[in-house]
Amino acid sequence: MNLKIFLDRWFPLLVNIACLLPIPWLIFDAWRGNLSADPIRGAILRTGMIALELLVFSLACTPLNTIFGFKPALKVRRALGDYSFLYTSLHFAIFIALDYGFNLPLIGNELFLRPYALIGFIAGLLLIPLAVTSFPPWPVRLGKNWKRLHRMVYGISLLAGIHFILVVKQGVTEPYLWVILIVFLLVLRIPPIRRTLSGFFTRTAQS
């Protein structure tokens, strides 16, 4: 079946390409001066936003499969998480190098005394073991514990959402929408809810 071949072969490749595109896009915008009057902040916001989006996409993969029966989502779940880590690292590197110019006292002051920075920092640190163990031989070596370890992403995504809420001024609603989406994707994993929805959608699909 053509669609099946497309989904098996090309879907993961397309997702990988799509995940890498923001990098040339960022470089182009920095070069063209499209990152606002404060391009460093612009780059930090951009990379942070992409990291959060990819993390949420990776969270959406499991419900896409269990509820909507979209199996190819499982093939890109790990890659989405790894790319999220890539953009998180970029986000942090720009913060350290360009925003604070390696000024360690200022960075320490910000990182450990400000809840927004501390929460973001913790979320980023917690992503490290997940990124490392997403590559062979770790999935096999860790066996059952691999799944347990990677459930940390539920907490991490909530931390990332709170990190976003804490950096905006009053009246900005976008981060709240992301947190609602994250909570929604987590709720879809609760077994009775998952079963009910799954039954509902498979029945509709068949009729």
Added chain:
Amino acid sequence: MKYKIDPSEITPRQLYLSRRQFIGRASALTAGAFILAACKGNLPVVETGAPLSTSSSEPSPVGATTDELGDPLTSYQDVTNYNNYYEFSTNKQAVAKLAADFPTSPWSIEVSGLVNNPRTYTIEDLQNFEPEERICRLRCVEAWSMVIPWLGFPLRKILDEVEPASDATFVKFTAIYDTELLPSQNSTSLAWPYVEGLRLDEAMHDLTILATGLYGEALPNQNGAPVRLVVPWKYGFKSIKAIVKIELVDYMPDTLWTLAARDEYGFYANVNPDVDHPRWSQSAERRIGEVGRRNTLLFNGYEKEVASLYAGMDLEKNF
């Protein structure tokens, strides 16, 4: 100081444009360096001859190229395309476009309350106050800053005309409220209209101006046209835009930001590196156009001029 231009003092347009180009390239290069760790590029060279195609309108030249501390003016392009103006958008880059058609004429400002001669000024009346060029640092509570050549006149000149009554202690400023022109004012997350306030002695200070222009031309809509407050030693949110009413009162007015978060945005809001915002540090700031951060100065560098207003006050408590 009268607004006069000496030809030798004109800022070459290329100078500030090329600075911007340099920053853009430098950040592009550095961003690239993160990804291509092996890449070794030469630092970009500032080009002074090549005109850029990015800017929209021509700013007029101004009388100086730096503030009194020797820091260069922020480019016209940046001053007019990076605006905190929530009535239009919370996205600083989106404001200029959204504000483009905002009608600023006819416009009048009611000056009333505890005054002997209440009066309503039309925007044309304000032209009778001789505009001065004031190059001021603007420090946003979000820890970024600019140097802006405003055109304006001391607020004191208006207050002198209306004569504050003896029991007037504070000045309350109210901005335009129009849910049709400014749909975001329909949202209840902030207590619209925008209200700000100053103590009477702060309002009478020579550094407190009503601005009607910048870079030698009429105030662009996104910067608060037709008339806004500029209080350079306080965080930017005190400098209310598009003012329609100035009232002399005998109480400390509740401001929009204080009502939104009393523990985060105080009435005084004096720039102070030692009093942090509850969620972030105020000890350093990004000067727009620069990489890294510079230390924030007490009262935004106007300590000599304004510190006496707060003698004996606990600045940590009265933040």
